[in-house]
Amino acid sequence: MLLGYxxxxxxxxxLQKDLPTIESKLLEAMEKAGWITAAQREKPFDFFFQRAARTDRAVSAARQMCGMQLPRDDEKYKVDGPGILNNLLPNDIRVFGMKRTINFFHPQKQCDYRTYSYTCPTFVFAKPTELTNAxxxxxxxxxAEVNDILSIYKGTHNFFNYTAKRAYDDMSSNRYIVSFECKEPFLFRDEFRKEDVEFIQIVVKGQSFVLHQIRKMVGMVITVVRELHLKSAIQRSFExxxxxxxxxxxxGLLLERTHYDSYDKKHxxxxxxxxxxxxxxxxxxxxxxxxLITKDMLETExxxxxxxxxxxxxxxxxxxxxPEAEEPEKKTFVTMAAACANKALKEQEATSSEAPEASEGAPEGAPEVACAPEAAAPELAAAPEKPQIEEEEKVAAAGSS
Known part of the structure; x- marks a missing residue:
């Protein structure tokens, strides 16, 4: 089943309990169509339901692939299936087509590559000397610089820093990226502000991706291009x-396509x-x-x-x-201003509390007088006794000789 959303x-x-997901709506439509039972809707694995990619919250897909085992009626699903489901699905989920596959086909495991795109305004790549605006x-x-930085990610790398709850020595953190590049920029009209805004699309093709990997790669590239971090930090992030x-x-993240080149060639x-x-x-x-997706994405942005x-x-x-902290401190202009104000207040209080102690008991304008510490008094009193002790030692020495 090929669908977009x-x-x-x-x-x-x-599927997540008590939360709206793409699968929950799809399974609900399939049950209403009489394709699956209520029990299968609750446990989709019972009819071998699988998806090619698990997109995150708010992430869209142009060509998502799902596999399942249904009663054999190829023409019914292929010809009428998309129309039946689309009549039962919300308008933001569309089924494009259905095909008969081999038995026990697994859309995730038999997928060779996945292509994602990330669309954003070009001003994210503005230099410190340039204005970040429409x-x-x-x-x-x-x-050219952006594409050069993106190329660093090509090949196999350890992406444990680009996801959560994975260690460096976890082999599943290693991922292979085939291509990573920026397309040509394009203009989109902001009807509210009556101005054209330039957007750009970053396209990445890889074998598979860990949670948040693409969004963090894009975030890192933006950081480097804006000169907020060194280019060498990308290589260090793999260490x-x-x-x-x-x-x-x-x-801006969109699942563009799932690739089944090996399957297509073999079958x-x-x-x-x-x-x-x-x-x-x-x-x-x-x-x-x-x-459904791109236009809404640009307008929402x-x-x-x-x-x-x-x-x-x-x-x-x-x-x-x-990054593993449950509640990392959120730094904003407001929180930083508050922190600076608290620091200044503490310094002022410390200064005012020390000033009276330094001048206590002294008349205003009187010169400072250095007082000897109490511990020095015994040493001064003991000093005259040294000659007497030396004389006694000489007498004792003479007597012994």
Missing amino acids: QGKKYYGMQ AFRISKETL GQRMDIPMAPGL SKDHEPLTDWGEIIEKEVERTKFE LLSQGMLKWLADLVHHDFSSN
Whole structure:
């Protein structure tokens, strides 16, 4: 089953108890259509339901793939299936097509690669000497710099710093990235402010990704381009030292495509391909992607100014803090101003409390008088006794001789 969805209203793809997710809506529609039972809806593994990728909260997908075992009626599902489900699904979840696969097909394990995109305003890459606003236009030099930094992530690396609750020596932290690049910028009209804003799309293709990995990679690249951290920090982030990497907002993240090249090649004679769904469906996917996901994504960003707010906090990000802390300290302009005020108040109180002690008992304007400490008095009294002791020692020595 090929489907797409706008994820901003949902708590991710995977089924969660008492929370709206993509799977909960999909399973509900399948039950209403009579495809599954109520028991199977509660336990989807009973009919071998699986998804290719577990998208996070508010993350959308243009081509998500799901697999399941249904009563054999290929034409019913292939021809009428998408229409039946779309009539029962919310408008922000669309089924594009269904195909018969091999028995026990697993969309996650048999997926070779996954392609994601991250769309954001180009002003996120503004230099310290440039204004971060809607009038910003990215230069060819900066675009080349961004692509150069993105290329550092290509290949196999340890991404334990780009996720949560994974150690450096955990082999599952190693992930392989095939490509990572920026596309050409484009303009989108902000109808509220009556101005054109430049956006850019970052596309990454990898074997698989750990939780939050893509958003943290994007956050790190933005940090380096804005000269808030060194380029060499990216290479250090793959090493054993723990680093708290900033995570970019989730709004711009989109699952573009799941790749089944090996499956398509192996079963090309007896099953339809899963990577390419044909011209008609692909056109529908692209149309729905823009109308349902991309357009809404851009409008929401312009309305909420979420990226600008994130950038305002980014300058205070502490890379050395513990990302595993349950409630990490949130640094904002307000909290930092309050901290500075408290520090100044304490210093003022300390100064005022020390001043009276220094002048206590002395008349105003009187010169300071140094007083000898009490411990020095016995030493001064004992000093005259030294000659007497030496004389007694001489007499004793003469007597013994």
